[in-house]
Each structure stands twice: as C-alpha cells, then as structure tokens.
Amino acid sequence: MVHRIAVIAGDGIGTEVMPEGIRALEAAAKRFNIDLALTTFEFGSCDYYLEHGKMLPDDWFDQLKSFDALFYGAVGWPDKVPDHISLWGSLLQFRRQFDQYINLRPCKLMPGIKSPLAGREPGDIDFYVVRENTEGEYSSVGGKMFEGTEREVVLQETVMSRIGVDRVLKYAFNLAQTRPRKKLTSATKSNGISITMPYWDERVAEMAKQYPDIAVDKFHIDILTANFVLHPDWFDVVVGSNLFGDILSDLGPACTGTIGIAPSANINPEGKFPSLFEPVHGSAPDIAGKGIANPIGQIWSGAMMLEHLGYQEAADTMVKAIEDVLSEGNNQVLTRDIGGQGNTLSLGQAIAERI
C-alpha cells in the first residue's frame, strides 16, 4: 500500500528543516518497509504569495484532498506578508477545510535537554495538549464600526458548537484512556468569560459521565499556565479551546525546554481528509538561511505522521533515535540552540543514521 504524502516546506527555516524531516522519514520507511510517495508543492509560502497574490492556488483543495497526509514545514514571514494573511491563507485553511479538528502536541522532557524549570528531569514532564483546532476564538465573524473615529469599536465573535466541543473532548478522553495515569485536565475561564466558557465546562462534565475511569479536573487558564510552571508533573492529557490550546501547547514545550524541537499533528480523526504534521516552531526569519535551525521538530512531526498512518513501531523508532542522539550529546552533531556546534544537516544526518 502506497501512502501519498504532500510536502509543503513553506517559509524560512521550514525549507531548511524539511529535507532533514524527509531524510529521517525515508530512513524509517526503508527500515520498516513502508511505501511512501512524496510530492512537493511550492504553494503555502510567502514567496508564492508575492508571485501570485495569494497563498494557495484556487484548486488547492482538489490538489491535496486525496493525499494521505500533509507534511508541513513552517509558514509566515511578516516582512513579506502580514501574519494574519499568510496564516489565514494557508495553515488555517488546511485546518478548517480538511476539518483537522484535533491539534495534538506532546510535551515531554527529553534526555539531554535542559528544562528551564529548576530540578526537573526526563520522566518528570510527559503530557499531551489536545487543542480544538477549527472554531472557538479563531473565528472570522466580526467587524469594525465607527471606523477611523474616536468611537471606533471592533468586534470578534467566539463561536463554540456542541459538535465542535464534544468531538475534541471525546478525542481527549479517549487519549487519556490509553495513558497510564488516565487523567484529563480541562482548560477553562468560566469565572471571567461568562458565556462560552461555562458552556465548555458543561460539556466536559457531560462527557466525563461516559468515562468513569478517567480522573477529570479543570483549571482556569490563568492559574493553569502558572501550574504548568509550578507543577508540570500534575498533567497527563490537557484539553483546551483553540486559543487556550494554542497557548498551552507553546508553554508546555517551553517548560520542557523543547520549544524549538516539539512536533504537532493537526488531525482529522475520521480520515475523511488528510491530516497535517508540522513542527511547533515557526519560520524564524531571524535565523533563516544560515543552515543552523534544529530539525528535530520536523523529524518528530514525521514520527507522528507515521504513527497516524498506522506504523507505531516505525514512529517509536524515530522518537527513540531522536532521544539517543540527544542523550549522546555529541557537540559536533547538535545544533547551537541545544548547546552544540553542529548544524541542521549534521543533526538530521545523525538521527537518520540512527534510524
């Protein structure tokens, strides 16, 4: 069975880490006899925008819909195209049109990586953030009134649907069932955001009834961010709305010292549309073009993609290869952001060899 993968490198360091992501994927494919067919697309980048006046061609949906997965680098280059145009014109389109309603991000303290939190060791921090990925605070409903005057008012609607909330909760509860601690934490703000967030809480309480084996707690987002720093060991599966999930899935990796290497999956669990796999980091214009970006986020995202396609062992092997190379701590291999003197290529090659 051939798995067709659409490759979109995007902008900045996206184009530099992607070759290493592919190298690792191909190594895993070879070792585990997985048949991958990669097709590269130029669209979904700011350079494409500058040439065509849009981030994606009109028929992008038809071009991509029959792929088994999308492997994405990073998008955005504010000096070329404002972020809200480049992002809404590409990544956020994929998430919505392909109904990738789950954004899944592991937060795991890896060997050889120093956590910014005092006294935390590998094993201490190991949880998932499950983020609603299509609705909520990221809405396109709203507008401006009294434009350009003193009385100017700007409105934006947060939209939560029962369908949208329930399906992400269900995914998160199911994930919690596969974990040893069987614990789910809900991110809320029902004490301040008085309509949507009490609704979120209601749905969590309702869903919890169907999962008596899962220990459920909830925190308001303000104190929850504090607890990520103070008690990262409390968490197992954390579920949040689009915005809260976005925040927690940057903060979580930051607490594990892995903001530059964390992976993410944008999943359509039913498989009706392709899912998308991308590193958490952005396009990093400041270091782009130097060949020094850390490719681990891209490689780890590739592992999540193989897992999604059903190749658990291959995925585990890729993650293990990352851990081994990190544990080894060879200065000539590691990139600068994690204390080495190597570059994108040296680290990518070392991991691919290990696989």
Place this chain on the structure above:
Amino acid sequence: MVHRIAVIAGDGIGTEVMPEGIRALEAAAKRFNIDLALTTFEFGSCDYYLEHGKMLPDDWFDQLKSFDALFYGAVGWPDKVPDHISLWGSLLQFRRQFDQYINLRPCKLMPGIKSPLAGREPGDIDFYVVRENTEGEYSSVGGKMFEGTEREVVLQETVMSRIGVDRVLKYAFNLAQTRPRKKLTSATKSNGISITMPYWDERVAEMAKQYPDIAVDKFHIDILTANFVLHPDWFDVVVGSNLFGDILSDLGPACTGTIGIAPSANINPEGKFPSLFEPVHGSAPDIAGKGIANPIGQIWSGAMMLEHLGYQEAADTMVKAIEDVLSEGNNQVLTRDIGGQGNTLSLGQAIAERI
C-alpha cells in the same frame, strides 16, 4: 486630609489575610502620619449571596463611590456559588462600574523566595503586567442557539473600543517611561485572532509614535507565555488585553515563585471613581479556616494603595519590610507555602513590626 478606605474581605482566606493587611497599613499610617479611615463592608462575599440572593446590595455603587479606595480580600467559593455568578456579581462589577480600566501587577523575584525557574536570582525578574480591565474578551454580549440540541451553538463577542485600547496603552507607555529600561512589550495574537488583534497591533503602533523614547516589541500570546519562562529578564512593562493580561499576570508571579504573595491594583487613573487593591491569589477554599494563608499579597496590595494615594515613601517602606522579613527567613515567622512553620498572624505581625 482623611483617606476613606472601604474594606471588603470577601471569602475564604480573604477574611484571614485582611486583618494582616490592615495591621500593616495602620503601622505605615502611624509612621508616616497618614490619616486613614477604614469602613468594613460585609457584602461582596458568597455568604452574603447565600443570605441575600445577590453578591451586592442594590445601592452598592452609592455606598462605595465616594471612598478614596477599596481594599479587597478575595472572592469566590465554588461550592457555595458558581464562580461566574460570584465574580460577575462583585469584583467584575467594581472594575466596570468604577471604570478601573487598569489592572496593574508587579512581577518581581523577591529575596528568599525560590523561583521555579532554574538559576534565577532576585534582580533577574522585575517587570509589570498592565492589563486592560473592563472590555475585550470579558464581555457579556452573546448567547446560545439551538439550545439542548445537537446543533447547539454558543457565541460570545470580544469587544474592543478605541477608547478602551488607547487608554490602557497610554498608561502602559507612561509607566514604561518611569522605568530604567523604558521598554514595552505588547501581547497580541494577530496571526490567529484576525479582527480584534490586528486592531490592537494597529493601536500599539499608533501610540508608539507618541513615545519615541520607548522601545516597543510584541509577541503572540502563545510564544509570549513561553518567553516568560525562557527569558523573564526580557520584560519591563508588558501590556495586554483583558484575557491576555489575566493570563500573564498569573504566569508572571508564578515564574517569580510569588503566586501566593503577589499584589494587584485595579485603577481608575483619573480618580473619578475609587480604585481597588487586592492580592492576586483567590479565596483558596482548600486552606481556608486554618489561619495558615500567606498575608503578603494583601499587605503588598496595601502598599500599592498607599502609592496610589500619593504616599510613595510609605509604600516603599511596606515593600521593604516584606523584603526584609523574607530575606531574614525566620522559620517561626514564615508561612508554610514559603517553607516556614509560622502562620498568617506571625508573618503579618513580623511585617507590621518592621514597618
């Protein structure tokens, strides 16, 4: 000149730390010859709600409006009254009706307090979070449709006005001018929240033109929370919307290890209405009634109140007294949350004596 202070202890540990807040205030008043007249109110607590069916009497506004300041403990007790009712019925009313459009919170690593961040010492972290405190994501506009059915949809409107945004920015820029580093960081999310947040950015850029002496930068809220953990030394004055400010002003104190002792001010800068001073911590039902709550947040809030009333030296003396008692590190005096064996009273008394 007599300064009339309305005292509302609220719920849980609010009622325990308030006497220590008052003790310290009275010590400072005595030493610096400040004429304070305190009046205690029972309303604004969940017990009041249980008796009266509302958090505040109908004429609360008239009862309180001519005070020079409100000194608040903590409100909320979810087992008695749901948070969105107790909070919207009290604290959030004060903030709105008294147009306390600034929420100001210092994030300062204090001597003797261990930061959860590795290798950070007092002096390394010292910034302010300035939060818009009346509009934005905390709106009461919205509702539910198709209630109780599969198609259920819940809407809540974020509302930003030019008046609302500009005045908080102005306050933050002015504050930055008083600081040695003259730096302002704006919290945004204009890459994802595509209407209100680009507007926020626009207003920041506009306001910045009037403050050429201030170095301005901005981060999306997701990476900003990460940077609080990774680079807390980058920040001087951080300004955010109601929700973003709320998150950052819990996360900031968490990074300084002071979530239980941080103060906050809800300010109406024009002095048209009384401002309100309260600790960042909540009513903490879990430890209420034991006399072990840390009173520093309440005392430090009292210092912010004196500063607001024009007594800078008295305020500085109160903060210095807190720092001295913390530096001294007497186990018999400090509360358990900061590693001692003392209680609310011992710590409160020690600080008052020092003042």
